[in-house]
Amino acid sequence: MGAVGTNTDGTAGERRQLINVAYRLLGSLAESEDAVQEAYARWYALPRTRRDEIASPGAWLTTVTGRICLDVLGSARARREHYVGAWLPDPLPDHAEWDHGRGTDLADQMVLDESVTMAFLVVLESMTPAERVAFVLHDVFRYSFAEIADILDRTPAACKQLAASARRRVRVARAPVTAAGQADVVRHVKEAWETKDIAALVDLLDPAAVMTADGGGMVGTVLRPIEGGARIAQYMVAIAAKAPGLELLERSVNGVPGLVAQRAGAVMTVASFDVADGRVTRIWAVRNPEKLRPWVRAGQAVYRKRILSDE
Known part of the structure; x- marks a missing residue:
């Protein structure tokens, strides 16, 4: 999974990757930040001896962030039934267009590619939580189905089927215009x-x-x-x-x-x-x-x- 950071417990360099994963899973900057902060809180709540035993802190944090996002996705469906009007994902600015520099906002940490276009995110909203997690982690971030299985608590074969089902939804959408x-x-x-x-x-x-x-x-x-x-x-x-x-x-x-x-x-x-x-x-x-x-x-x-x- 993600590269281990250079700090003493190997987690500092993971935050940007985790934010990018969480936003694609949730479509909300605030919920993404909360999910990542909760993952870090769980990491630092572990005894130091347990943290030292974990070979890849980045993999551990991704697994925990994925599970938190899965829970959030499940509850979000119920919350959005009470949302006034239509719910859309948070739009992301390109700060280089505004001030020709990089700021410290959460949005600045986003990698702006085809997987964050509004059209793509709206398609992701049509998926079940498990489909979305399997598809985003495998097709966008190239995690293996064995790794995804740890997050979804399913077999790798079942995760592969979930990603295939999600992929069929995406294929309905056209290729984007240049x-x-x-x-x-x-x-x-x-x-x-x-x-x-x-x-x-x-x-x-x-x-x-x-x-x-x-x-x-x-x-x-x-x-x-x-x-x-x-x-x-x-x-x-x-x-x-x-x-x-x-x-x-x-x-x-x-x-x-x-x-x-x-x-x-x-x-x-x-x-x-x-x-x-x-x-x-x-x-x-x-x-x-x-x-x-x-x-x-x-x-x-x-x-x-x-x-x-x-x-």
């Missing part, structure tokens, strides 16, 4: 949205497109997905009309081109897109303030720099 191709479509959506051009938006949206918004009951938004390109276009233009001063920025969202809506440096919405044949097929708009904290900090930093440069 970043350049998606960026062009997203840029045109931004321009049409800014000019409140319903006809242009309708042309850019697939007739069967679906828009899902996550406000968590904390801000106003639609509680159910909006279906149909024409209806989505009308809704987007209505939002723009009600929000004067809203600025749209082209930003990487979970590693692919997306849009960020902000006002006076305050990030209001982060939108992810799925594109096929030059048209948007899915829009995921996250408005829940608790899920936008990494974006708010990044946006405020850029806004302050802009104000200072104008003075």
Whole structure:
């Protein structure tokens, strides 16, 4: 499993790997951090003699983190039944786009690849907890089914079957459009949205497109997905009309081109897109303030720099 750190008990270098595993399993930065912290708490609760006996602290921490995430996934289904509106995974910023540097936020530790795109994470949400753990650990992180068996308390053969079942769900989704191709479509959506051009938006949206918004009951938004390109276009233009001063920025969202809506440096919405044949097929708009904290900090930093440069 993960490489052992260089500190005395071999665990310091594992945190980033564990955070990346946990986020792909849970889709939530806060829950991922809690899971990893709990794994470390259990590690340091072991007697020193027991820790010294463990040949690979990284493997031990991954196993424990995986089991904690499995429990969280099981309880999350019940919690989300009481969630106000649709639940979406936390969107991840690329801080290099905001301040050309690396910060200390949890989101900074994420490896932004195809396994964290919003489209991929939404597919993961359709899996059972056991399928998700088996698939993510094997297909994304290349852990063996023998190692995964220790986490799921099943045989390696059973874990292999779980991963195969999950893989079939993933195959239903298309291969993603290239970043350049998606960026062009997203840029045109931004321009049409800014000019409140319903006809242009309708042309850019697939007739069967679906828009899902996550406000968590904390801000106003639609509680159910909006279906149909024409209806989505009308809704987007209505939002723009009600929000004067809203600025749209082209930003990487979970590693692919997306849009960020902000006002006076305050990030209001982060939108992810799925594109096929030059048209948007899915829009995921996250408005829940608790899920936008990494974006708010990044946006405020850029806004302050802009104000200072104008003075």
